[in-house]
Amino acid sequence: MIKSIGLIFLLFFLVQEPVLKKQKLTDYLSMDVSTELRTMTQQELSAKFLGARIPDVAMTDEQSAVEFTITASPTFWQDGDVALLKEFYDASIPPLFQEIDFSQKELVELNEKEFAAYQFEGKPDVEGNRSAEKRYTYLLYTIHRNGLVTISFSCPPYLKSKWKPIAQKMFETTKFR
Template sequence: MIKSIGLILSFLLFFQETTFKKQKLTDYLSMEVSTELREMTQQELSSKFLGARIPDVAMTDAQSGVEFTITASSTFWQEGDVALLKDFYDSSIPPLFKQIDFSQKELVTINDKQFAAYQFDGKPANERGSGSEQRYTYLLYTIHKNGLVTISFSCPPYLKSKWEPIAQKMFGSVKFR
């Protein structure tokens, strides 16, 4: 009986409606973010981004299975170059993954801003050994004030059905200043 009640409560918690909170994440971007996400700890940042540039924003869920980041960097691309930027990423993303399956690869407009948008399932190619796992990934690329802005979300396949609609809602709320 107690096991049944625990199982029902776990089921309800897993499928409960996600809440969102509008947040100013950087001096250039705000968006609605799932309240299930938290900022990564320094230790998590160090282990996930070893030797790489630390993102402006890096968040994860309670189990550290989800990865949400925002990164801006100086670029030679101009505001009107998003279509060219998409062509560049069309050819540069596939070599980074094995067994890649795109569900979205197109230009989109969100709140009057153009983005190159990618959604796919794939196994990161840079992982060593057989331990690399398939990931659902959602990427948005745009140019803002002479900077390349990358918004990234990823999670393992067993979390995809829960997090894919959450990521889509979050990404649909992106607003630049």
């Protein structure tokens, strides 16, 4: 009897939904974020974004397998250009990956904001590195206050079944100020 009760509690905790906590991530964006994510250390940022623009927000899990970033940069795109922006990324994302397989490539509206949304699996086409790890990636692009905002989530395929629904729930709570 005690073993049965213990097994029920164990199953409850294993099946339990991930906890999302509302966070103000930047001065322009807030969203609910998994409590399993933590801010990347300076060392992790330097290693992952060597020679690239450091994101406004960069988070990972305890194993450093998951990557969640938010980046804003000035742009020539205007607020009403998200459909045109999508056409641009439709053409510019595939050359950055090997063996890319899209499951989503469309315009979506989240909390009254239009985004170009992409979900896919593929290997980053890193120059000279043909053994790059395949990743599940979920990207949102939008224009906010004359800036291009990119929200990105990626993880290895073996973590996709766990993290895909979490990333979707997180992204659904995106709110701009």
